[in-house]
Amino acid sequence: MMNKLNEIEREIWVSFHEFAYKDDLNLAEKILNEHPRWAIIIGYYAMHDIAKLYLGKVHNIKISGREVHKQTIDALKSVIKDKKEKERITKLLEIAEKEIREIQPDLIPYLLITGKKERGKAQYYSSRVLTKNIAYKRKTIWFINKIVKVFIKIMEKLVKC
Numbered sequence: 001m002m003n004k005l006n007e008i009e010r011e012i013w014v015s016f017h018e019f020a021y022k023d024d025l026n027l028a029e030k031i032l033n034e035h036p037r038w039a040i041i042i043g044y045y046a047m048h049d050i051a052k053l054y055l056g057k058v059h060n061i062k063i064s065g066r067e068v069h070k071q072t073i074d075a076l077k078s079v080i081k082d083k084k085e086k087e088r089i090t091k092l093l094e095i096a097e098k099e100i101r102e103i104q105p106d107l108i109p110y111l112l113i114t115g116k117k118e119r120g121k122a123q124y125y126s127s128r129v130l131t132k133n134i135a136y137k138r139k140t141i142w143f144i145n146k147i148v149k150v151f152i153k154i155m156e157k158l159v160k161c
Helices: 005-030 036-059 067-080 083-094 107-127 135-160
Strands: 002-005 060-062
Touching: 002 083, 005 135, 036 060, 036 107, 036 135, 060 067, 060 083, 067 083, 067 107, 083 107, 083 135, 107 135
Parallel strands: none
Antiparallel strands: 002 060
């Protein structure tokens, strides 16, 4: 369910999601080599939490209830379609680091979609044998560095403005 945050709830919502995405990212980096499957899962949750932080802090949108992941992606797509927000994002991306500058505003939700898909594969379809595989660890490192961290860098810039 997508609602507007009231003043009291907004403060709690923002504070929680600021803590949660940083905590998740920190843990994903710590367990990357030992538990790559869980690093993917937790890395995605860092993305999900910062997306909810952005929606709450910047747009006063609260996402909860059934299909929270889909709702978050849909809300992110919706706010990015707004002309003023798209212009703001474009300006931020122009001055960003090279890896971020290559992303267009409309692609930002698709980073979250990619994260959700990878989290689903890791959470529901990975085996113990696969998580010990070196290629799988490389994929996890790629996922954390090129999807999770890039998405988080973009969202951090959007949250601070």
